[in-house]
Amino acid sequence: MRIDFKLVFFVLLFSITAFCQTEQLKWQKADISYEKENNFRHRDYSFQFNDAGEVVKKSLAMTYWFFISDVDGDNCPFRPSCSSFLIDAAKETNILQTSLMFFDRFTRDMNVFKRKNHYPRVKDGHYYDPPLNYTLSETKIQYIPASSVVKE
Amino acid sequence: MRKYFILLIILNSIIIAQQDSIDFRSPENIKKFGDYLFCQGDYLRAVEEYKSVQNILRNDTVNFKMMLCYSNLGLYETSNDLYKETSWVSPFHNDIELLKIKNKLLEMPRSIQVFYDVPMDSVFSIGISKLNMTSRLYGEDIRISKSQFLSPFDEKENKAAASLYDLKTNPPYKSPALAGIMSAIIPGTGKMYSGEWADGITSFIVTGLMAFLAYDNFHAGHNTRGWIFTTLGTFFYGGNVYGSIAAAQIFNAKINFDIQDGIKLFLDHNNYFLPDYDFCK
Numbered sequence: 531m532r533i534d535f536k537l538v539f540f541v542l543l544f545s546i547t548a549f550c551q552t553e554q555l556k557w558q559k560a561d562i563s564y565e566k567e568n569n570f571r572h573r574d575y576s577f578q579f580n581d582a583g584e585v586v587k588k589s590l591a592m593t594y595w596f597f598i599s600d601v602d603g604d605n606c607p608f609r610p611s612c613s614s615f616l617i618d619a620a621k622e623t624n625i626l627q628t629s630l631m632f633f634d635r636f637t638r639d640m641n642v643f644k645r646k647n648h649y650p651r652v653k654d655g656h657y658y659d660p661p662l663n664y665t666l667s668e669t670k671i672q673y674i675p676a677s678s679v680v681k682e
Numbered sequence: 683m684r685k686y687f688i689l690l691i692i693l694n695s696i697i698i699a700q701q702d703s704i705d706f707r708s709p710e711n712i713k714k715f716g717d718y719l720f721c722q723g724d725y726l727r728a729v730e731e732y733k734s735v736q737n738i739l740r741n742d743t744v745n746f747k748m749m750l751c752y753s754n755l756g757l758y759e760t761s762n763d764l765y766k767e768t769s770w771v772s773p774f775h776n777d778i779e780l781l782k783i784k785n786k787l788l789e790m791p792r793s794i795q796v797f798y799d800v801p802m803d804s805v806f807s808i809g810i811s812k813l814n815m816t817s818r819l820y821g822e823d824i825r826i827s828k829s830q831f832l833s834p835f836d837e838k839e840n841k842a843a844a845s846l847y848d849l850k851t852n853p854p855y856k857s858p859a860l861a862g863i864m865s866a867i868i869p870g871t872g873k874m875y876s877g878e879w880a881d882g883i884t885s886f887i888v889t890g891l892m893a894f895l896a897y898d899n900f901h902a903g904h905n906t907r908g909w910i911f912t913t914l915g916t917f918f919y920g921g922n923v924y925g926s927i928a929a930a931q932i933f934n935a936k937i938n939f940d941i942q943d944g945i946k947l948f949l950d951h952n953n954y955f956l957p958d959y960d961f962c963k
Contacts, residue, residue, distance in 0.1 A: 633921025634928065637888050643880035663935075664928045666858075673935040 573600075587620035587628070608649075609656040612639060619661040631664050650678040709735040713744060721962035725751040746774040747961065749781055758785035776806035777956070783813045784954035791942065793821030808834055809955035816843070819850050819945050842948050849944065853937045858930040865926035869919060872926025876933045885922040892918050 573595055577588060594613050599606075606612050612635055619631045638659075649657035658680040662670045674680060705711065716731030729751040732744050745764060752761035762785050765778050772778065779798070786794055794817045796810055811834035818824050824831065828847055835843045856876050865872030870886035873879075892915030900908035949955075 627924075629917060630921050630924035631928075633917045634925030635921075637885050637918060637921060637925065638881055640888060641880050641884040643883075645880075648878070663932055664925070666924075666927060666931065668931055668935070671931060671935040673932065673939045675939070 583625070586625060587617065590620075590628075591617050606639065607645065607657050608635070608639065608659045609652045609654075610660065612636060615659070615661050619664070622661060622665050627665070631661060634664065635659070647676050650674040650676055650680050652680050709738045713739060713741070716744070716747075717961070720747055720751065723754075725754045729755070742772045742774050743961075746777060746781075749778065750959075753781060753785050753788075756788075758789040761785050776803050780806055780809050780813070780954070780956050783810065783817075784949075784956060787813070787817055787820075787949065787954070791817075791820045791946070793817050793819075805957065809957075812839070812952075812955045813949075816846075816945060816949060819846055819941070824850060839948075839952060842951075846941070846944050846948060849937075849941055853934075853941065855934045855937060856930040858927045858934075861926040861930035862923050865923045869922045870926075872923070873929050876926065876929035878929050881925070881929065885918075885925070889915060889918050889922055 575592055575595075577585060591613055594616060599611070599613050608615070610618055612632070615635050616628065616632045619628045623631065645657060649659055652658050658674065660672070662672065712731050712735045716728045716735070719725075719728035719731060729748055732748045732751070736744060736748065749761045749764050752758070752764070762782050765782070779796075779802070783794060783796055786792075795814050798807075798810075802810070815831055815834055818826070818831070824847070828844070828851075831847050832840055832843055861872035861876050863872070864875055865885070868886070869889040870882035870884070872882070873885055874882035892911050896908050896911035896915050899905075899911060
């Protein structure tokens, strides 16, 4: 069979022209968001009234979110963040101890010197500082060297 | 002429092709392949090869290499299970005993005291004494003098062993109570005592600032603001005392970690006092 190269070339050229990227698709507007996602957009402000202690703890956390965390943005250098630390501390201890742990954490948050060599880091670069290390129970302390990277 | 030449090559290739007489799956060849994998550090595959010929060859070297493979793979219990009862006629019986202790220490760092009635080669009995002594550091209380502790170690190991002994018997712990009291008297000093200088200075500034703001507002007649800063100052003060106690506890946890890490490094550095084997030379 003799191949008509001219015909093949023509069919190819025709297909390319017919099924090429249309102008509409080529220059279509892309909806890409360059906003940095903030945690406060996903905050759970709901209450569960089963436990009175839980309500007080949640109120404290919500107050912190509303007045400090949401205003400040995602600037906490620690993980868990200060508000999560407050909630986690409340799960482990009582109200008074939680408050003291939180104010201690808040003070450490304000320290701008020498943090680098004191805390291990999580993958995204934040300092790992779990509340379990501050419950005053020596058995619960998990010392992790500052040079380590921790899986959260 | 060319046709004959091609025919000759084809014919030769068929006649002198790989022959069936070479048995690549013979136990000796499997062992050789296992040795190759062992020397490449491919312990998982090496042990599979050794396992397939273990019962056929009944070779002490193969068995010991399997033990080493499992140990290097972190399967310490499996490694030790290979020789539950040491055969004292095996040329590797000393090595096996030493490796068993190494595996036990790697599996769970603890004080292990092993003694044998059967005479062992001096190199190995010293190695076992060294492991016995070093593992004592994992225990709560060493219960022997420094000279006794250092007796099996040679000059090269002495310095590191002595510093580990000193660290274990006199750990530079910080008193959490003292840290709390210090911060109660002067805010932040307890943290400084625990080595957290920057946190201590921050505590001092924050608590001092809150106290000043409270005083200044009361002085200026702004009682509400005065009370707000008093409350905040009280919490920051309490947090500073609490944090100082926690800082001392974390400092002590770091010391314990350093001791454990130091023992591990010392043992790793000396390869758990096992001799260097020339299996791959």
